Amino acid sequence: MGGDDFHKGVKAASRSLDGSNLKVLIVHTRWNSEIVDPLVFAAKRELEKHGVQPQNIIVHDVPGAYELPGAAMRLIRQSQQQSTNLVSSVVEDLMTTAGELSGSVSGSTRDANDKAQLKAGPFDAAICIGVLIKGSTMHFEYIADAVSHGIMRVGLDTGVPTIFGVLTCLNDDQAMERAGIGRGETKGHNHGTDWGAAAVEMALLQL
Ligand SMILES: Nc1c(NC[C@H](O)[C@H](O)[C@H](O)CO)[nH]c(=O)[nH]c1=O
């Protein structure tokens, strides 16, 4: 593949991907939004195609690609901490209920059970979406390098699969074709679909 040929998308996973129990974070930029927005739309559509419930797709936006790793890390960590806090409060309620039940029947059992069913739970996967387009200085190279390493770190440090959904393009046409809105005869391939499928596949990866 050379020149302005563009990648037509990744081969589908060999196994079925049931995302019905997943909770997925999407963090996207407002920079180049006319290209980012179709990418976000396609990623969400692909997540839902694989069964992820719309209410379990949480979307946040940030100014630019450089903010993506920090925002993803912060939101993932918050979800993990909230989950820990909620579980401990449910356990505390259940312990209290057990104590009350040893002497008398209490309504807090139902409340505790309800809370258990309402456990928020951490994100199962995250997708960072942005578009970097080369300008006339080295700014592009520095951001692209920092962002790619930063997003890799989010996944490795949190244990939550974090999909690299940042287009790093030399011009507008390259970016538009990779968002499926190319100006030529063919509109290109929207990479957002690849990222949505990758998020479900990696969230379900287990022995
Ligand atoms: N030139 C692009 C940027 N630049 C902005 C940075 O990402 C960042 O928001 C700023 O340096 C403040 O920290 N961002 C993009 O997403 N795409 C670009 O093409």
Ligand SMILES: CC(=O)[C@@H](O)COP(=O)(O)O
């Ligand atoms: C990716 C960028 O930051 C780039 O668009 C900035 O353009 P320039 O290098 O001309 O300042």
